[in-house]
Amino acid sequence: MKIIHGRFKVTIPREQYEKEAMEHLNQMTETPGLIWKIWAFNDNENEAFGLYYFRDDAIAQLIYDNMDPKTWPKFAHDIELRIYDIQEELCKACKVPL
Numbered sequence: 065m066k067i068i069h070g071r072f073k074v075t076i077p078r079e080q081y082e083k084e085a086m087e088h089l090n091q092m093t094e095t096p097g098l099i100w101k102i103w104a105f106n107d108n109e110n111e112a113f114g115l116y117y118f119r120d121d122a123i124a125q126l127i128y129d130n131m132d133p134k135t136w137p138k139f140a141h142d143i144e145l146r147i148y149d150i151q152e153e154l155c156k157a158c159k160v161p162l
Contacts, residue, residue, distance in 0.1 A: 065118065065119050065121070066118045066121050067116065067118075067147070067148045067150055068115070068116040068118070068124060068147050068148075069113075069146045069147070069148065070112075070113070070114045070115075070116070070145050071112070071113050072133075072136070072140045072143040072144065073141050073142045074110055074140055075110075075138075075141065078110070081139070097118050097123030097127070099118060099119055100116075100117050101114055101115065117162075125147065128145065133145070
């Protein structure tokens with residue numbers, strides 16, 4: 065199991081960012097192998113954050129390898145993407161729904 069972590073700054077207000085994100089929600093929900101995504105926003109830093117959960121490691125790696133920041137909207141900058149293995153037993157002990 066894998067988590068893709070994405071973090072980036074935005075140059076537009078949070079409300080506008082959320083409206084833009086809603087317009088792309090169907091594309092996000094149709095991502096192959098995506099179980100869920102957590103959306104978060106830090107108003108003080110004008111920074112968006114996302115966690116993408118995949119049960120299939122190969123699909124997660126493929127999605128991660130194709131997340132090209134050059135194709136992201138112009139309002140997103142300082143984009144940081146990372147992929148992690150999920151520590152399943154520790155997550156289960158903390159009641160994470162895997």
